[in-house]
Amino acid sequence: SSRVVEIQSQMSERAVELLGLPEDRACLLLDVGCGSGLSGDHISEEGHYWIGMDISPAMLDVAVEREVEGDLLLADVGHGIPFRPGMFDGCISISAVQWLCNADKKSHSPPKRLYRFFSTLYTALARGSRAVLQLYPENSEQLELITAQAMRAGFTGGMVVDYPNSAKAKKFFLCLFVGPSGTLPKGLGTECASEEPHQAKFTNERTRFRNVKGKSVKKSRDWILEKKERRRRQGKEVRADTKYTGRKRRPRF
Amino acid sequence: MKLLTHNLLSSHVPGLRPGAGFPLRIELGHPSELPPEPSPGYEADEEFLRRLHHVLLEVEVLEGSLQCPDSGRRFPISRGVPNLLLSEDEA
Numbered sequence: 522s523s524r525v526v527e528i529q530s531q532m533s534e535r536a537v538e539l540l541g542l543p544e545d546r547a548c549l550l551l552d553v554g555c556g557s558g559l560s561g562d563h564i565s566e567e568g569h570y571w572i573g574m575d576i577s578p579a580m581l582d583v584a585v586e587r588e589v590e591g592d593l594l595l596a597d598v599g600h601g602i603p604f605r606p607g608m609f610d611g612c613i614s615i616s617a618v619q620w621l622c623n624a625d626k627k628s629h630s631p632p633k634r635l636y637r638f639f640s641t642l643y644t645a646l647a648r649g650s651r652a653v654l655q656l657y658p659e660n661s662e663q664l665e666l667i668t669a670q671a672m673r674a675g676f677t678g679g680m681v682v683d684y685p686n687s688a689k690a691k692k693f694f695l696c697l698f699v700g701p702s703g704t705l706p707k708g709l710g711t712e713c714a715s716e717e718p719h720q721a722k723f724t725n726e727r728t729r730f731r732n733v734k735g736k737s738v739k740k741s742r743d744w745i746l747e748k749k750e751r752r753r754r755q756g757k758e759v760r761a762d763t764k765y766t767g768r769k770r771r772p773r774f
Numbered sequence: 775m776k777l778l779t780h781n782l783l784s785s786h787v788p789g790l791r792p793g794a795g796f797p798l799r800i801e802l803g804h805p806s807e808l809p810p811e812p813s814p815g816y817e818a819d820e821e822f823l824r825r826l827h828h829v830l831l832e833v834e835v836l837e838g839s840l841q842c843p844d845s846g847r848r849f850p851i852s853r854g855v856p857n858l859l860l861s862e863d864e865a
Contacts (some may be wrong), residue, residue, distance in 0.1 A: 595857045
């Protein structure tokens with residue numbers, strides 16, 4: 522469980538970083554799905570104030586016990602964000618927004634809940650501020666649904682993906698802007714991916730034929746040499762490579 | 775719940791007219807120590823500012839309720855945490 526805490530803490534740090542808050546003054550932030558106040562603690566450490574909302578009384582009890590700095594509200598964000606217009610300088614959410622996609626038989630449809638959440642959040646945020654929502658999307662349809670409702674509510678922005686090439690470390694942050702569209706921050710761990718050469722390499726080497734997968738064509742001399750090398754590595758007895766290896770035989774062999 | 779938070783809250787019950795649902799009335803046992811309206815020139819009044827800061831950021835409502843001025847709907851506060859959950863019919 523301490524590993525989970527560690528990951529949550531890192532994501533909270535990254536989310537606050539992505540908010541791009543001014544460095545000279547304390548801000549008021551909304552923490553959606555604040556739980557036991559782990560992410561809120563990080564906001565307090567940065568010198569900002571926060572108000573947290575969570576649907577679980579048990580988690581909020583833990584937050585009360587821990588004497589977190591922020592104020593806590595027991596609420597379902599799918600019912601709306603109950604604040605006057607323009608009150609917050611920013612909003613973060615760690616691993617909570619995907620829960621709005623759950624279709625509970627009793628409640629409204631997920632698109633309706635998502636729209637209610639995003640539209641009231643948009644109102645509660647000050648102009649020029651951001652909402653950074655870390656989430657674990659189940660699939661691309663869910664991601665599209667969430668993003669669509671956010672755009673419908675008036676937000677601009679997009680998805681920032683950290684470490685997109687690592688299955689384990691990959692993290693999704695939905696970065697939403699209130700007002701004029703800002704530049705989307707760059708995801709971590711994306712530098713190496715963009716290093717791929719877009720031009721053809723010019724070389725003096727005589728190119729040997731390889732197929733699309735990058736493997737040698739089967740039964741060619743290259744293929745035979747590679748197979749012999751593989752078998753040597755496996756410790757099997759293999760004849761030496763000579764100029765006769767893989768030579769063209771007479772048609773009737 | 776700090777009084778600063780109360781200042782920012784408004785009722786999220788759907789169907790209220792624009793601007794409604796604010797301010798939520800705090801229902802407690804005891805009266806507040808501050809006057810209902812700030813007197814003119816309050817920015818210079820050190821004593822008043824200090825009491826204001828205390829009330830906004832240091833006083834917490836632990837038990838009581840918040841009442842919507844338009845619908846009359848009450849949101850209970852327990853252990854400092856207001857319960858803003860709506861019923862299925864309301865939402």
